Amino acid sequence: MNNIQKRPLSDLGYNFIETTLPKGKDEYYLRNEQWSRQDQYRKLTAYEIEALVRNDNTSDDWNIIFVSNEFDPQLVQHCHFFGMVRIGKLEPYYLEFHNLRMPVGLYNSTICACDFGDNVVVHNVNYLSHYILGNEVIVANVNEMATTDYAKFGNGILKEGENESGRIWMELCNENGGRSVMPFDGMLPGDAYLWTRYRDDEQLQQQFKSFTEKQFDKRRGYYGMVGDRTVIKNCKMIKDVTIGTDAYLKGANKLKNLTINSNSEASSQIGEGCEMVNGVVGFGCRVFYGVKAVRFVMASHSQLKYGARLINSYLGNNATISCCEVLNSLIFPAHEQHHNNSFLCAALIMGQSNMAAGATIGSNHNSRGADGEIIAGRGFWPGLCVSLKHNSRFASFTLISKGNYMSELNISIPFSLVVNDEHENRLKIMPGYWFLYNMYAIARNSWKYVDRDKRTDKLQLIEYDYLAPDSVEEIFQALAIMETATGKAWYALPENAPKKELTEKDIRKKGKDLLKNNLDEVAKLTILSKGFENSSREVELLKVHRAYPLFLEMIVLYAVKNILAAGKPSFLALQAAVKTAKRGDWLNIGGQLMKADTVATLKTKIKKNKISSWTQVHSAYEEIGSEYAADKLQHAVACLLEIKDSSLKNMTTTDLAQWMNDSVSTMEWITAQIKRSREKDYKNPFRQLAYESEKEMNAVVGSLEDNSFIKQTAEDLEMYKLQVQQTIGEWEL
Template sequence: MTPEECLIETERLIRESDFLKAISRISSPPTESRALTEKEIERMEKNGNRAEDWSRVTVGGNFDPDLVHYSHFLGSVHLGLSPGNLLLETIPLPAEIWNTVLADCNVFGRSVIRNVSLLCRTSIQTDTILMNCGRLTTETPPTSFCIGENLSLGIETGGREVPLFPEITVEIAACVAKHRADHDFLQRYSNLVHEAKKRAATARSIIESGCRILNTACLTNFCIGTGTVVDGASLVKNTILLSAPEEPVRISGGASIQNSVVQWGTEVSSMAVVENSVLGESTCIRHHGTVTNSYIGPNTAIEKGEVKASLIGPFVGFHHQALLIAVLWPEGKGNVGYGANIGSNHTGKAPDQEFWPGEGTFFGLGCNIKFPSDFTEAPYSMVATNVTVLPQRLEFPFSLINTPAERLPGLSPAINELLPGWLLSENTYAVKRNEIKFKRRNGAERNRLVFEVFRPEIVDKMLRARKRLVEVPKVKEFYTSQDIPGLGKNYLKDGARIRGIEVYTFFIRYYALRGLYRRIRESSLSRDRWDTLLSSPSEADRWEHERGVLLAEFPGISVEEALGKLIEMQEKVAENVRLSKEKDDRRGTRIIRDYAEAHPSASEDSFVRETLEETAALRKEIESLLGED
């Protein structure tokens, strides 16, 4: 996303914001309002109710005083209460107000409000249940909740601040965090957010329709979206909970949220703590997970560990006690193993260093990442268990960083061994599984997520990496970054260099051949005109990239020959996926007596079967294409 695209998208999101529209609608005076009659006041008092001034209590046209018992009214209160039942789980509850103190509040439609210690400066929409809560208040109105607050992403001490607004996406946050030299862009973005903040200013906190607020001690300066469930939270303060009936937000189990935005379909539970942060669509913070001054992208789960001053992209698995501090990772799709320490941002002078992981990076158990480091040119790489990674810039995709297999002359033992392309050659199963898994598990509808691994930007990184491996000035037993740029603080054995070239070449060509096959299927060209696909430029950016790679890798090849090669390569990929799983099967059965009875074999594995089925279908279709006259 370019800065200009970022501004256009930000302006659109703010202009079309359902949140801001709801603020405007709910902040308007009640359309139907009248004073209580003397008879209604008498009935209210008979039901155990009291008011500071009954003349400041207004009601809807069909108000029934018998819906209100043992409550106290302070200031201006509007009771637009309607009769009916609401379900709490499977239990029908009658709409009513019972044993609650209301101050400067509006209540609309069928609502159940029971045992609330103080409901102050809050507007409650229809079909809402509030039960057994402490204080729900708006302090020092007007409030814009947390809009305009700065997230210090990537640098704990500041320098990449991103002002937040409710619908902010990963792409927007990353663009603002990374374009610090473009002062005009930053100012224009800040102006847009400031305008949203002004539009959001309201005298009351808001609970939209269909919410369930239960057993919660304190809510202050909040906007709670449609269908939200807050049950047993300890604190919700200066927070916006975006929600929808089909994508409800759930806050429960002692969770605490302050100065934050929680987007659609997200869960915060089991003593999790969220402060000064944005939780993207369908995220999950659980089991004492802590998120501070961070953006957590869609479909990412944070459990038990700590995230601070970080931008974490989609589909990051973080299910154990580990640490992420000052990490700029908008690409996401990685994994953080137990005990991973990714937070060495303090030089002894200030905590001002940062780390940029690449897409799909896997951090093994107990690894230590020293800052500053940049892995963005090394997507889908893996840091092995217990490895300490020195500050570096790594530029080899699909690599393994491992502890040194041997002591080499003239090298510090702190220098690790690098195996370029290792994930593709030794663990194709993981690549295939992740691609399929992310598609199936995606719960985000508003962020533009890409699930495909082999796409132009990833292939370009592979092309650059292969070029560096090929162009070594002199063949040696091993190499460092002085010999091959982009190796970082690692060494590379010559055998691994040659293997890396082979692996990169295979998958670069595989990408291009897949593109040709897709282009043939999308075109209406007869077979005798297929070769024009290779010789004639088009306006399709993706195909032009694939065509350029194809011509460079296979000069003079015919389309028929290329399709034949694709069958061979696809079958090789399927075979590698199967072998990756079978390798685990063999090792497991050697060690665990009943391993085979407890684990599905490669032939039973769903990802293996799906890959084999795709391969068979591809072969059948290509053979059909080649068999046409």
């Protein structure tokens, strides 16, 4: 039975707060705190009341309708007022937005206990209740727009008198709710990541919950807000939604329990057919065409389009999801997913990622419960029709070839191509694939993510370079894997069979020797490895003889680029700056890279209440970000010295000059590879099939010579050469 309550009409617009009011307070006390202009209003004159009645307006009590001095009663027609209403300046103008032209004033609407700024437009709003509208707001053709006294505006908090069962949780990374977090306005990717991890640390988890609880007022009675110049038209239902300035909402079906952040520099838009419930929309977001979002956070400048479904998920900054379905996922900044038949579930995707059509990332068919997870480092790129199983983990910049991967995967080699060879029934991994065959894509992606970072408030320093502490640490891990696997492959040959049992150290030493001194011999070996797949079949490493030296060169390049970026005035100054240089684990905290030791310190401060709010956590992010360049320099020099088998004490100016010149050679190779990998698209005869001539092809796709990114890389190379030469000269290396 529907619980339809029948109450006196005289109660409509009153008794908004259903719990006991604080002593000496009326039901409007929080409303007055929100709207500081209440002293600018006056009561209606007898003439104004007469004019309003003549214009077919009604009120249960004209004495509690307040207006500003510049109020024109002729601009209020066919409206029904209940409770206290305050109306700002109304002048004989019309407002225009995107060719929608409507006269200032209130028309054909039922209004309960609302405040209006100056020169608002309210047309055909069937029910407008407990809202505060700013200046020059347009609200037209809305069925229902109301706020309840327990409105939480998408935040995972409870109001006075509410039961715990009513709290909104986001079930990130795992469908079983074991990594749930409470969404809140202002939640950064790093916040979501830290909260979903370290589930065994009860004290840390309790602190995160406490931070969220105390960030928001538990008192009942806050009104929904609509900021200045926001336009809302042709929407069906808006309930418990607070909206910033300069937003644009058109044709939405249902918006409920939301915060929609927007301002003049980063306006947010929600379009036709969208339904969004229990969430937070960040600044500068775009949501269009039939989107469904439930229990979610959209970080700033992210987009949902074309029927996308985002459920129990966090979408990072500058990310776009369209057409597809995303469930129970935590997605870091710069994610792209555009295809209707792609599916992402119970995953941690660490940014700069792209999901191809037909990708099914996260299937629980291999588990007895909905408790699996996928963890993917930066640059994750599953190809067409890839199907992956929980639990799986992928290093940075992993490309997965089309195929149904029947077993869980642990791909610990970065920049690799993963292939399921059904003919040979073998998993194959090609380390360094991106460097060998698609340098254009990986270099351009790093550039475009920086170019497209539209955040106006960059609290977290997001790393987009493909050579960074996280990926370089994974390269070292890959070097060890390749050395051991190569040694085993060599000793597996009958002519090389050892006469005594060898240790893992001996085997790796032999592999390292071969990879550094006899690549031709390595090229002849079939190199197998283990630990990449949860199955008994063989895993083959491809082109190790090419990837290994490339990885070493990339480490040198990473180091030299950071040395040059540091801008030290001398070799001695560099030595002084990196005197504690050492390698170590780095973590990706929502797109911001931090040393594992730094994260441990951050967690300790949170647990000891030295950091006692989300605001202070965000300040810590900024402080850590300010130290990132110095930390990265220390790491880069430590990496360089390790692969060169040297030490800071023994490093000479001659060594450094040689390594800098070596990095120039690597940059020249990269620049050539960028052009070569793009050039293949122009020389491929099958690519040319669609065009009658080369001239037509250039007209459609642009000529290779006019490619702005290739031109830019050529210019960057010359600048890099000059910087190396100047540094060597200035330091007298």
